[in-house]
Amino acid sequence: MRINVHHEGGAKFTARCRNHSISIDQPIDHDGEDTGMTPPEIMAASLASCIGFYIARYCQKAGLDSTGLQVGCDWLVGGTPRRIESFVIQVNAPHIPAKRQKAIAKVANTCLIHATLHAEPMVEVKVQVGE
Secondary structure (H helix, E strand, C coil), X not given: CCCEEEEEECCEEEEEECCEEEEECCCHHHCCCCCCECHHHHHHHHHHHHHXXXXXXXXXXXXXXXXXXXXXXXXXXXXXXXXXXXXXXXXXXXXXXXXHHHHHHHHHCCCHHHHHHHCCCCCCCCCCCCC
């Protein structure tokens, strides 16, 4: 899978994958135009939506009503080097019976993004510049 990110000027970028694109920018107080989410916001959205997808799929397979399912994600920045130190995920599933709470939590913890963050993936940066 490949995503291509193109600089659009200033602090704005466009990310494209398959037939989709998203705008990425910085808030005005960080020299951007606030035309899109920031990279950390996209990362948090990726984690929350991945967890949401896994829960929704579980509900479909188990015949549970996932109507109104919402996943919130808060994060804390700090440390050295500066990074996202923690994520707190809040799942609100108003139509899922309480007896399924442990199962939902287990499913949430198996999502691809969650597992990736726990496994410390290798990140290799290759830089190609002009002459």
